Structure formats: structure tokens, C-alpha cells
Amino acid sequence: MPKKNYNCLKCPGYCCSYPRIIVSKKDILRLAKHFNLSFGIAKKKFTKSYKYEDNDQCFHEIILRHRKDNIYKSTCQFLDPESRSCTIYEARPNVCREYPENKNCGYYEFIRFERKQQGDNSFIPTY
Numbered sequence: 307m308p309k310k311n312y313n314c315l316k317c318p319g320y321c322c323s324y325p326r327i328i329v330s331k332k333d334i335l336r337l338a339k340h341f342n343l344s345f346g347i348a349k350k351k352f353t354k355s356y357k358y359e360d361n362d363q364c365f366h367e368i369i370l371r372h373r374k375d376n377i378y379k380s381t382c383q384f385l386d387p388e389s390r391s392c393t394i395y396e397a398r399p400n401v402c403r404e405y406p407e408n409k410n411c412g413y414y415e416f417i418r419f420e421r422k423q424q425g426d427n428s429f430i431p432t433y
Contacts, residue, residue: 313414314414327382352383
């Protein structure tokens with residue numbers, strides 16, 4: 307894996323605000339184990355079903371539940387609103403483990419640029 311050119315600890319959790327954070331059965335099992343819950347209870351408590359149509363095809367996804375957030379409209383329920391870090395880091399879903407798939411994060415580059423332009427290392431561009 308290439309060396310990362312970003313630091314998630316300097317970001318307010320933008321990727322956690324994605325409305326569809328897709329999880330697999332394996333991810334739900336990992337969450338169930340982490341919280342010492344059954345698969346069914348973990349699925350009901352932490353996920354919801356999402357359906358959409360695209361080009362006359364119907365898609366079904368299981369996604370993580372969100373909660374209201376003070377920076378973004380909503381974020382993953384596992385993002386700590388104060389520290390802006392993942393509260394289930396060791397049990398996080400695969401999609402979170404793999405993000406952003408390469409050594410650069412577009413949002414991190416954007417936020418670094420904006421902070422430099424604003425002269426404010428804590429500036430957070432929002433919607």
C-alpha cells in the first residue's frame with residue numbers, strides 16, 4: 307500500500323458524512339462482535355435498507371445509520387461529534403478501511419488549500 311499523503315486527524319470527518327456508507331454481512335458481523343450483540347440486533351440497530359432505481363434496474367443496499375451533526379447535515383452514527391474520530395475504528399466497515407483507495411484524499415487536499423487561503427488552520431468548508 308502506498309504511503310498516505312493525508313492525515314484523517316486533521317479532517318472533520320467528511321467521508322463519514324457520505325449519505326450511503328454501504329456495509330456487508332461481514333461488516334455487520336464485525337460490529338456485532340465488537341458490541342457483543344447478535345447479528346440481527348446489530349443489523350437492526352446500526353444499519354438500514356436503501357433501495358434505488360437506475361436505468362430501470364432496482365438496487366438494494368444495506369447502509370450505516372446516520373445522526374444529526376453540527377458541521378454536516380448528518381454523519382455516520384459512529385463518528386464522535388467532538389473529537390471527529392471514529393468510535394469503532396477497529397471494527398469499522400471495509401469501505402472505511404479502504405477509503406480513499408490511494409495515497410491521496412481529495413477532501414484533505416481541498417481543506418488544506420482552503421485553510422491556507424483563509425489563514426485559519428481550523429477552517430471547515432461546509433455545504
